Amino acid sequence: MTEEKKPTSFVGRVLAWGLLITLLALVGAQLRSSLQGVLTRGEQAPDFTLTTFDGQTITSADIEGKVVVLNIWASWCLPCKDEAAHLEQAWQHYQDRGDVIFLGVAYVDTEKESLAFIEEHHVTYPNGPDLGTTIYTSFRARGVPETFVINKLGEIASVKIGPYQSVEEIITVVDRLLELD
Amino acid sequence: MIADLGFFALLIAFLLALYACAAAAFGSQRGQQRWVSSARSATILSFPLLTIACASLVYLLANLDFHVQYVTQVTSHSMPMYLRVTALWGGQAGSLLFWAWLMAAFTFAVMLREWRRDRDLEPWVIIVTASTLAFFLALILFFENPFLRYWQGITGTVWAAMWQPTGAQPYIPMDGNGLNPLLRHPGMIIHPPMLYIGFVAFVVPFAFAIAALVTGRSDDRWIRVTRRWTLIAWLFLSLGLILGSRWAYDVLGWGGYWGWDPVEIAAFMPWLTGTAFLHSVMIQEKRGMFKHWNMLLVILTYCLVIFGTFLTRSGVLSSVHAFAQSAIGPMFFGFIALTFAVSLALLNKRWATLKSEVEMTSLLSRESLFLVNNLLFMGILVICFWGVVFPIVSEASGGIGRAIPALAHIFTGQRATVGPIFYESATGPLWAALLLLMGIAPLSAWRASTARTLGRAMWKPFAVSLVVLAGLLVGGMRQPLAVLALWICAFVFLVTVYEFWRGARARTGHGEHFFQAFWRLVARNRRRYGGYIIHIGVILIAVGIIGIELFQQETQGSLAVGERMHLGSYSIEYESLAEFETPDGRLVDRAVVNVFKNGEPLTQLYPRRDFYYESQQAMTIPGLRSTLEDDVYILLVDWEPVSASSATFKMYVNPLVNWIWLGGFVFIFGTLVASWPEADLQPVRSRAGVRGTAERA
Amino acid sequence: MKRLALTLAACLLLAACAGSPAVAPSAQGGTPSADQVNAVAKNLYCPVCANVPLDVCGTAACAQWRGQIADLLAEGYSQQQVYDYFAAQYGQGVLAVPPARGLNWLVYLLPPAVILGAALLLGRNLRRWQAAPSAAKPGNDDEYTRKLEEELKARR
Missing domain, CATH: 1.10.8.640 (Cytochrome C biogenesis protein)
Structure with missing residues (x-):
């Protein structure tokens, strides 16, 4: 910044331009990612690892070839409470098929409150904390609740920002993906 | 109708700004003054046009014309008239228009000045100001048009557009969303305008600097022209920062006044370089040295202004101050990239010609002490800049980690937070050094000072300051940092007061009464003594900051009705809590708290929580008792619903914090003194001594 | 005047004595x-x-x-x-501050490095400028301060 003394020299010039270009590149990259918004349909779902509250580890490899409903929620989020019953019912509907997986990801939530939430809403599908908020970040989520439905090819097939209003809404999305086979 | 008027005024102003750029460039190329004059007229005209645009929007806001999208976004029926008007800068689109209007006002003022001596600079000043204005107007017209109106199609969908689409009907919502509660504070009425004025005013020095670089004119003319403009910009920027702190103290409910939020820092960085410039420019005036450095500082200041604006408005940073995400990002990014690149290229080109023979006789001379001052300000700038940029670096560099797995543990891509502790501990020593310098530099002489002359000039204040130091220690203060910092403050204060005293005493020799002498002294040497007044303001602010930073006490507790909580010599007693609705759409929970000092009843305070229905946001407004000694600052954290049988309070005792605001007044007063035009400037009288040697300002 | 200023300063500073570390x-x-x-x-x-x-x-x-x-x-x-x-x-x-590891070291190292570098540069240049032979006579050429000193001297 304070290269006041000899920017007429070659080193000074290179340094000044180098700093400027680096700064602009950084800010440009940041601007791009802030404008990108949530992952959109057709994009490949990012790899992730979810360690559930009961100690099970679920990775991207485990869900290959399956339809995944990945719901990001938090116990302090009011709309998530309304949505929990719909998600659980939809999970009951698909549970026995084997090719549909529901995953709950608790964002910025404490374990105690998360577990209380799961118990209160009788959620039975696997749930885990978003360690280091990496899942939230890699899916470029913008808030809670947000739900990403991933098709059997591992692509994002549907993004729901805000809560699902009914079981049917979830079933319609998932059924369409299952029909594609 | 009014929206059309505003829109067309905006459009014409935009076209005129474009025309002004082209005409000025053409006129300068061909050496035809009439083209330049025409460009100047076009630039002048943009101000009345934007005044019409702003007035139109204010009219729409005041009349709650919800047909207009912007009005719906920022106002509502429950808002009183003054808030409807100030909602002009309550949202992205309106504040951009307001910003452009202020910039046009400054451009207007600078265009009306006497240009005869600066004909060569004129076209370039026009090009810089008009292109900047054109850019902002383009942002408004193409991305953030405040005059868009709602339309409803046959299918019932509603969208915003300037003109009525075929088959669509006007759509007028019943009520608006209302202004963000954070902005509904009297402080918010003046804080943003002051800051904006401070920001936009820097375009004038910048335009002159660029003009001087382009034309290769390396004399001091541009400095003489722009010094006062810089001082005015700096005045408003300072005022904006002080008012912003006060607003944060009153409204944000943090118990503090400055959170080192990235947006605060973004406004603070141009202040740092501007302050550095106001000091170093004196070297150029007195000694003709460091022209290149001053040029760099002016350009850097302006670049930081637009960089800060960009960070705030593009959604790159998240902050309490940030505007909602917006589409203006890419275009704004292009603008700053262009501005930075052009500035750097021009500096590069002219650097050698600007460099002058440097000759320093003494390391203790005024000029070298000013260089140390600049070094310290730039050091603080580096810390602030790096603190703001590092979270971006930490996140963006994750790309390297993903590309090269071997480096993934270094470049994790995890966003880091750089919080207040970093800034406080990193800049603290530099501030202390600056403060100390403030006591030494005014006593040093230009060109030559020796340790002996300097020592002779300051031993008296120094000796007295040691008495203060002893007083502090005897008084029981044991925190080394606080003792050191307060001793520096005392020393600098004494030096400055001693300077006033010496100046006034010299004048009394001419048969003037002491106070008369004092008054005339300041009046005739506004820059020098205005500067000293600013220094006194800084010391007062420093004392306030030391007080709250090093001696703040806080406690939190849940109190049943009638129960007490103690902190320092104060205690508070929870008396009652009432919940009621207000006509402006708030649900207010207001506690009544009795305050005692050393067990004696002192006063009653009413900390409260305001819940705004429209925006579903809550605001915690402190109960505050403020004295010069300390502030008792009480927040209502929580309460037992319905019965209100108990409530949780957070209580702060903030020693000396009032000195910050007091110092703020002194600071602003000093700046006014220093920048006030010398109407009574007389030719230097031959035998008049100090009286006649009024410094030219 | 001086005594007044002194008392003021002392009061001002002593007021800060109240309070104890958290x-x-x-x-x-x-x-x-x-x-x-x-x-x-x-x-x-x-x-x-x-x-x-x-x-x-x-x-x-x-x-x-x-x-x-x-x-x-x-x-x-x-x-x-x-x-x-x-x-x-x-x-x-x-x-509130990133833990000192990996890339985060930059947070702590870069500003001091830049400031020290600039300080060294300034120090070196100051010495060089000072060493440069000077035609001008050393002395106070600030007209205002010179007059001020003269006036004060005359008063003694």
Whole structure:
């Protein structure tokens, strides 16, 4: 910044331009990612690892070839409470098929409150904390609740920002993906 | 109708700004003054046009014309008239228009000045100001048009557009969303305008600097022209920062006044370089040295202004101050990239010609002490800049980690937070050094000072300051940092007061009464003594900051009705809590708290929580008792619903914090003194001594 | 005048003597007090509310976090262990300053390096400029200060 003394020299010039270009590149990259918004349909779902509250580890490899409903929620989020019953019912509907997986990801939530939430809403599908908020970040989520439905090819097939209003809404999305086979 | 008027005024102003750029460039190329004059007229005209645009929007806001999208976004029926008007800068689109209007006002003022001596600079000043204005107007017209109106199609969908689409009907919502509660504070009425004025005013020095670089004119003319403009910009920027702190103290409910939020820092960085410039420019005036450095500082200041604006408005940073995400990002990014690149290229080109023979006789001379001052300000700038940029670096560099797995543990891509502790501990020593310098530099002489002359000039204040130091220690203060910092403050204060005293005493020799002498002294040497007044303001602010930073006490507790909580010599007693609705759409929970000092009843305070229905946001407004000694600052954290049988309070005792605001007044007063035009400037009288040697300002 | 200024300064500074340093939290077992929780929370930032320290943030998520801190302190966690736990759970972004490792070293090293570099550069140049032969005679050429000194001398 304070290269006041000899920017007429070659080193000074290179340094000044180098700093400027680096700064602009950084800010440009940041601007791009802030404008990108949530992952959109057709994009490949990012790899992730979810360690559930009961100690099970679920990775991207485990869900290959399956339809995944990945719901990001938090116990302090009011709309998530309304949505929990719909998600659980939809999970009951698909549970026995084997090719549909529901995953709950608790964002910025404490374990105690998360577990209380799961118990209160009788959620039975696997749930885990978003360690280091990496899942939230890699899916470029913008808030809670947000739900990403991933098709059997591992692509994002549907993004729901805000809560699902009914079981049917979830079933319609998932059924369409299952029909594609 | 009014929206059309505003829109067309905006459009014409935009076209005129474009025309002004082209005409000025053409006129300068061909050496035809009439083209330049025409460009100047076009630039002048943009101000009345934007005044019409702003007035139109204010009219729409005041009349709650919800047909207009912007009005719906920022106002509502429950808002009183003054808030409807100030909602002009309550949202992205309106504040951009307001910003452009202020910039046009400054451009207007600078265009009306006497240009005869600066004909060569004129076209370039026009090009810089008009292109900047054109850019902002383009942002408004193409991305953030405040005059868009709602339309409803046959299918019932509603969208915003300037003109009525075929088959669509006007759509007028019943009520608006209302202004963000954070902005509904009297402080918010003046804080943003002051800051904006401070920001936009820097375009004038910048335009002159660029003009001087382009034309290769390396004399001091541009400095003489722009010094006062810089001082005015700096005045408003300072005022904006002080008012912003006060607003944060009153409204944000943090118990503090400055959170080192990235947006605060973004406004603070141009202040740092501007302050550095106001000091170093004196070297150029007195000694003709460091022209290149001053040029760099002016350009850097302006670049930081637009960089800060960009960070705030593009959604790159998240902050309490940030505007909602917006589409203006890419275009704004292009603008700053262009501005930075052009500035750097021009500096590069002219650097050698600007460099002058440097000759320093003494390391203790005024000029070298000013260089140390600049070094310290730039050091603080580096810390602030790096603190703001590092979270971006930490996140963006994750790309390297993903590309090269071997480096993934270094470049994790995890966003880091750089919080207040970093800034406080990193800049603290530099501030202390600056403060100390403030006591030494005014006593040093230009060109030559020796340790002996300097020592002779300051031993008296120094000796007295040691008495203060002893007083502090005897008084029981044991925190080394606080003792050191307060001793520096005392020393600098004494030096400055001693300077006033010496100046006034010299004048009394001419048969003037002491106070008369004092008054005339300041009046005739506004820059020098205005500067000293600013220094006194800084010391007062420093004392306030030391007080709250090093001696703040806080406690939190849940109190049943009638129960007490103690902190320092104060205690508070929870008396009652009432919940009621207000006509402006708030649900207010207001506690009544009795305050005692050393067990004696002192006063009653009413900390409260305001819940705004429209925006579903809550605001915690402190109960505050403020004295010069300390502030008792009480927040209502929580309460037992319905019965209100108990409530949780957070209580702060903030020693000396009032000195910050007091110092703020002194600071602003000093700046006014220093920048006030010398109407009574007389030719230097031959035998008049100090009286006649009024410094030219 | 001088005495007045002195008294003023002394009063001003002595006023600061009141007050004592904040008490550091100690949390060995038992239910931690709100002050102990706040002292820890002061240096944490919840991702839900940007740039607002946890101890004064009003959102539901932050209230839960403070509850979590209280639980951890009750279990005997030290302040640093609480920070480590939160960083592991929610990423390093929750910490007020990044932990000194990997790339984060840059936060701590770059500003001092730049400032020291600039200071060295300035120091070297000052010496060089000073060494340069000077035609001008040394002496005070600030007209105002010179006159001021003369006047004062004449008065003695």
